[in-house]
Amino acid sequence: MSGDVPANRPPLSLHVPEPRFRPGDAVDYAHVEVPPAGSARRPEPGDAAASFHELAFGLVRVLDEENRAVGPWAPRLSPDVLRQMLRNMALVRAFDERMFRAQRQGKTSFYMKSTGEEAVSVAAAMAMQRDDMCFPSYRQQGILITRDYSLVEMMNQIYSNRGDKLQGKQLPIMYSAKDYGFFSISGNLATQYPQAVGWAMASAAKGDSRIAATWCGEGSTAEGDFHSALTFATVYRAPVIFNVVNNQWAISSFSGFAGAEATTFAARAVGYGIAGLRIDGNDALAVYAATEWAAERARTNAGPTLIEHFTYRAEGHSTSDDPTAYRSADEATGWPLGDPIRRLRDHLIAIGEWDLERHAAQDLELAEQVKRAQKEAEANGILGHGLHQPLDTLFDGVFEEMPWHLREQQAQMLAEEEASGRPWARK
């Protein structure tokens, strides 16, 4: 069906976004505007959001091309803190490498790497207080690692093994760690956004001092939950930090399908009257500085901040994804903002606080640490070798108290196991 087009009115046409590069294309990032490090101004954290709208369209950068930390956003961290930041990021990468390989070896069903995005979670977690509450998406394992969560616990969850405190109930990497200020990961997109606002509102209502932070990808900003969250946050000036990790790709859909052709994601804040910062997400110091600023804004009841972390998803969406089918392999290697670990490493070297030998030694040490943790976790079993939880845990936690119908079904299940002659869960 098509409507009749009167001669005096031009026919319409439908715009469907298309990424610049597809497999095999040479990549040219000339269209990506990279302002000089240090050029963005730093307003006071309590300033009115409307007075610094340009920061939602620019790009806050701290590390310059000579690996110096420059400008008003430079957080002036001690070498010890910088080295810790570097170590945390390198540990995340080592962990990802090892667990990706474990999935490929058939030891578990699924894994998601955060390669290239380590700064987004590590530096942010370091800029917050240890008891501030995080509502992450599925790619912020760096928060747990920064907060010294046990690698063995993470792996137990990935393997759904006997040691998994989530009892094998969740898909690998959907961690939950309340004592570490880390909310249970859902897997559904952006659902954590309004929940973070609710937590922050509760904290404010109770006169608490803790704030909340949440993360989602740029693709997820299309979900209704994102917009509901921003509305509540501005209405109640909730003490919350919204992080949009713009890693350019949502599985095979480039950021244009979330609106990036028309504006920035930080600019979403403008319409809601929320502070918006667009930052270089591969610059750990910019991530730290922006988070520290937003945390102070939240803690002084000046309201929420939305931070767009401009970064790049260097690997596939998950172990189920093959990015070579839809994007140019040159995209990752040519990314104009480099690699977050390498950039922080080079900064530490430039200020005389690190060298390549120590870095290589640290990489080896971290790989060993991850390997040791893996061995320990695998002693609790791996998913590939069958089911590890006692069968009756299947019914734990549906309700606080088990109603009659679940008790009946639980008994039925145990009878089935008996009848099967295959005691699945007793390995």
Next chain:
Amino acid sequence: MTDEMIETAAPAGGETSRMNMIQAINSALDVMMGRDDDVLVMGEDVGYFGGVFRATAGLQQKYGKTRVFDTPITEIGIIGVAIGMGAYGLRPVPEIQFADYIYPALDQLVSEAARLRYRSAGEFTAPITVRSPYGGGIFGGQTHSQSPEGIFTHVSGIKTVIPSTPYDAKGLLIAAIEDNDPVLFLEPKRIYNGPFDGNWDRPAKNWSAHPGGAVPAGYYRIELGKAATVREGGDLTILAYGTMVHVVQAVVEEAGVDAEILDLRTLVPLDIEAIEVSVKKTGRCMIVHEATRTGGFGAELSALVTERCFHHLEAPVERVTGFDTPYPHSLEWAYFPGPVRIGQALKKIMKD
């Protein structure tokens, strides 16, 4: 049908070839887009990439970006926009990447698509077909495994269709696209690549040896609302759909029970006549679905059979379902209504 008729009747849909369910669905979309310029496909990752399960592979290249396009990640947006396109006069086939992600779209489906014809007295309709992979058995955890059909069968105004073979998938999808009412087309992803007998630790089969894997290349329809008798028998009637049709068949063969197995294919509107005829003949009825038990579609089937066939029943209606828990990750096979659960129910109903 006589031998002579088989020889002379041109088969609907032309030459057949071996397809898996993904290929059959792709073929249905291709056929319908070729026949009708108003059919369009939209959803997350369905365009250039061709869908995370490849169901829309090649369609954008063939029909262009204004008829096959990626969408923002907003399920309520996808369905709402499809309704608007339907109101214009198009026939959109939106995809929700996993049925587990359909809930943000509930308002548009339940309050809008399902009621548009009714509330406008037919002035506007929503001739959309929402495709969505559903069901477990792939270690997908609670967000890639659910069977939400019972939520939608409870809503007046939406048709719910679930195929169990590549042949049915294509014929039913074509009928769904041609239907002028909104249709939820749930695809059992565990059997995309082959039938599944419920034994997760045995090697996977593909569709090449299954009669339902022979799929005509061209156009054919399987009318909505018609069940298929996949096995005739006299001892009892088993009602199933999707993946469970194959699990039930395998259990029945192994148990040596003379069961009549009906593949419902369409849950709403339901082929009540086929159910009644069969249950009145066998005197026993078992219902098998993977979805949770309480308030599931099995409860509706059980009520209907009891209301309509009570005096013919020799045993209480038996339901075999998933348990009333979220879909677990590692204990997936303890949750799944597999051969043991079905076998035990079979013994019970035959003893009663």
